[in-house]
Amino acid sequence: MKTLIIKGWRPTSVLLLLFIIWEFFVKIFNIEQWLLPSPSHIFIELVHGTDVYLEHLWPTIQLCIIGLLLGCAIGIVTGTILHIVPFLREAFYPLLIISQNIPIIVLAPLLVIWFGFGMLPKIIVIILVCFFPITIALLDGFKQIDRDIMNYMKMAGATKKQIFWKLEWPNALPSLFSGIKISATYSVMGAVISEWLGASKGIGVYMQLSQSSFRTDRVFVAIIFIILISLLLLGAIMMFEKWMIRWRPREENNRE
Amino acid sequence: MKTLIIKGWRPTSVLLLLFIIWEFFVKIFNIEQWLLPSPSHIFIELVHGTDVYLEHLWPTIQLCIIGLLLGCAIGIVTGTILHIVPFLREAFYPLLIISQNIPIIVLAPLLVIWFGFGMLPKIIVIILVCFFPITIALLDGFKQIDRDIMNYMKMAGATKKQIFWKLEWPNALPSLFSGIKISATYSVMGAVISEWLGASKGIGVYMQLSQSSFRTDRVFVAIIFIILISLLLLGAIMMFEKWMIRWRPREENNRE
Amino acid sequence: GNNEQEGSPNNNESNEGLEKVKLVLDWTPNTNHTGLYVAQDKGFFEEEGLDVEIIMPGEATAENLVASAQADFGISYQEGVTLARTQDIPLVSIAAIIQHNTSGFASLKEQNITSPKDFEGKTYGGWGSPIEAAVIESLMKQEKASIDKVEILNVGNTDFFTALQQNIDFFWIYYGWTGIEAEMREIPINMVWLADYSEKLDYYTPVIITNEELISDNPETVRKFIAAVAKGYEFAIKNPEEAANLLIDAVPELDAELVRKSQEWLSAKYQDDAPRWGEQKLEVWKNYADWMFENGLMEKELEAEKAFTNEFLPE
């Protein structure tokens, strides 16, 4: 708790500073509220508009947590398979790239037609957004192996499976987490985009509706929630990372 | 050249297989061309529609190369600064996350008003898409330093600058390239999206116009080009990576 | 405001005997759709034995969803149906929501653009479709002005108000929504209405669509649906204020004042000079298709008779 406060004050103060600059910027340059509402304006909507936006939060949170979890799972499985079977790696690497280059406007009708308007097509979209950085980072982590340890494992007669579980996997964990952090950052936007596949509730829906009736303040309220959820997800992942990777030397004994 | 053929045949055959399955799938399930055109159909448009799409290619290619280069530069600079100044890292990490969670529909009007309809706002959009994976991967690479070498550098009296250039930077290169590969994959879609900020030529424009006149085959032609450009960019980056990181043992002497 | 998803809570049980029907909007809900929400809220659909779900389409367009039978009905516009049909997409327009084209070219009052000839020397901001240039040219021809003197700038998805900030002089808007917003913002604008200058461009937008299959297999459903919708729009025509409130209740995320003002303006335009709400004329379909064909915007001619039908409208 204490460390949270200690670690939190810097980003918090930077954010506060940002808000203050923004507020003055809007006031001084007389920027119209429909273009860029001032933080105070957004804050008022945040407080008063609860009954409008509240019901939209949970569906998106749900969507992006499920999507991120599945995205992680699929990213990890894909990365692992491509690593273990070099034949597949070469063959399917281009497919990975292709999967990231299919625009949502093409995918959307297909997904809706095949899977309807339920959660499934939306989760597929989030997975598509999330799995890629994880797979790439993981493949990269698998490569950076200490030669001496690898040679030891091989000479000791370790099977491929043992080499994987005892060496490659723990060795790739830091890279994996770097990938998961990138994915988590994208997952909320992924969820919002996925709601364009026809949802009746969700931050994405709320944002679209606000946008089309020129309520920019509400759009920004939506953004605030998108950011908040992202930060929370990221915080959770960082805590999990700390718990998983405990073997790194703490720097306390070293200077600086 | 030879290695290209050797390395290329597997992905090529997987792609061919994919096309064949797709063709049969479309034929057997009698899927309508306006929903999912068959590869043969797309190919015909690819051959016959040259004069329609040709003029749209170059603007997008230009955009995404400039954007990716600048995105790399900014990603590297950001990562480096955040690494060198730990104070800034803590304070600005949340801002990084925020930058990835501002939807384009909110950003677009602001960018247009501040920067007009030229190239600048579009490049800003691509940079925003590209810099983030690079920064995160780089920060991660800076952390994974061999303790012994670091201790040597410090005891030898290396300045922070020397430690950075002689140890941390070369050590982070593999991670950096992993980030750049992710960014390059996104850059073309980034360029396509950026064309929503008003472009008269470009793959994104071509795709939207095709979409609104129900020419799904043309939309797929656009996708093919998006993918091709991505793959080319990625190939170039991988070659550059090989050239930069030459010190890794080749596996020829080892078995398997 | 859960109506569109769950129906009114008090008649949950009676839902069971109802026929489930899906309706896709063209984009976000607005006053073009008031009649639909009225029909739902007032129970007109239920009276006809229908349980209607209203869906926002997002990236999957209404045309695609209706054509592929993912949705039974959708909101589209005449140009969309025309283009779709020439690509062999079997869509049929079954009612015109608004009788006349309420779109036009908007500009700031101080620009003094009151007729198409004033476009000369000005900058138009569009989304890059060849139709825009053709429309502008057609209008300007009426006054013997030349489109060569108009600068056409592609502004992508930029909205009217943002575009104005970037030295765009005129912009194509639907008055019923964007125009009203301008009124509310007290931005004085001039309109050059499409319908005023060319009969051919007085096309239907928006329209209600369904696919040919549903019409041949299940005409009764279509009839029932249209009957309820017609009742909804008739209610909106007579009670603009109440109708607006129903829409606001159903979609509270919309700006309430904009909805009210827009409804006030639009209610009279739904039926306008037609004998009944929803009526479509062959000549409108023909005129517009011909115009598109002449201007090279279409590769084939449209069989206009098949593109629409009045058959399901209530007497």
Added chain:
Amino acid sequence: MSKLVLNHITKSFGNQKILYDVTFTVKEGEFISILGPSGSGKSTLFNLIGGILLPDKGSIQFDGKEITGKRGFISYMPQTPALMPWRNILDNVLLGQEIARKHDHKKAYEMLEKAGLKGYEKHFPYELSGGMKQRVSFIRSLLSPQSLICLDEPFSALDEFTRFEMQKWLLSIWQEYKRTILFITHNIDEALYLSDRIIVLSNKPATVQKEFIVPFLRPRKEEILHSTDFLQWKKQIYDEIKKHSVNKH
């Protein structure tokens, strides 16, 4: 019976010939030391026996079977400690056993204590000194179940006393469990004190320059280290190595 046979092994890296026609036999239960100049190819030899390198020419037999390029027959201690940074000392020590799917925590604790590492079981490698890491790696190889143990300079980072303790311990394990040991070292004393036979490799390209059969009876007492016999042997081996090393420069 021959435990391990190296048949005319030749190995090059690039166009540099490292091992040339290396042939020798290790009998069941033997303790053999390998001496040779730095960079001559001793570690490479172990890599060949362990199966992670393939000889250009020649073959390797183990218990009568051809094992050229096959792995898992030896218990190996590499020249660098090669500990996994994410495993604590106990888990690192158990790695060899894990790979062979055997577990004997009690013995691991015992051995760690014997090596003076009691209390470090839950520490991570970065908290250990160089010599301590080396001992951990040594214990890991002792705990591995294979009957042939290949040790690559196992005691180079230890002080004389700890080194001597480890030597005695190694001998006792070797005798108790009847294991076969191949031992790379640069310390002639150590080689003489421990082994049945000493193989001296020449400089690049390395080949078997000389084999010495060590005549001292077992069990060997600490005192023999100071006997004149021992010193004479030492001088003989030293001269043998020197003979070839001089050619180097």
Added chain:
Amino acid sequence: MSKLVLNHITKSFGNQKILYDVTFTVKEGEFISILGPSGSGKSTLFNLIGGILLPDKGSIQFDGKEITGKRGFISYMPQTPALMPWRNILDNVLLGQEIARKHDHKKAYEMLEKAGLKGYEKHFPYELSGGMKQRVSFIRSLLSPQSLICLDEPFSALDEFTRFEMQKWLLSIWQEYKRTILFITHNIDEALYLSDRIIVLSNKPATVQKEFIVPFLRPRKEEILHSTDFLQWKKQIYDEIKKHSVNKH
């Protein structure tokens, strides 16, 4: 004049006391060896002198200035080679110079040749044997311009002959360039042959157990290694170390 003064240095890791009240002085131009059991804290001592660790108590002076926690005053050879895998041998060897912004390629080539690494200038570390890497690290420290050289077991991975060559070379450099040397080793012969003074550290918590002033005149000939005087000294130091090591178990 004192080159380096360690004043009552105490250092703990966690709640484990490693160094306790370590005090000694190194005079300008002296060659001092440090002996001590494995894990006693010798490398930690170097880390303290090098300024990457801070003592819990005590201070360090260099040329009369307080340098506790300050860096860059020593030329350092770590216990592990710590070569940069992405630099070839030549560039690795030049690193210490680069940091001090001096460049002397010619000397680097010369030294590499002297260390038997001619022809390996453009190789990468992974292509070298353990002993070769150690020599590269050794040359790196010799090429660094600082006047105090701290060597942490520099020759542990070398065969006796190469080791002896290196020792002679080190002595010649020390004499020629009048540098001051702190030398950690486990080899008593080596310590006696090379140094002016030998400092023996006790086991944990390490403190200065004994200082020996080595009486042999310089330049020392190879023969003294076999003189009875030498052997007696060796025995004396060996017993001194043993005395404390026995307490360990």
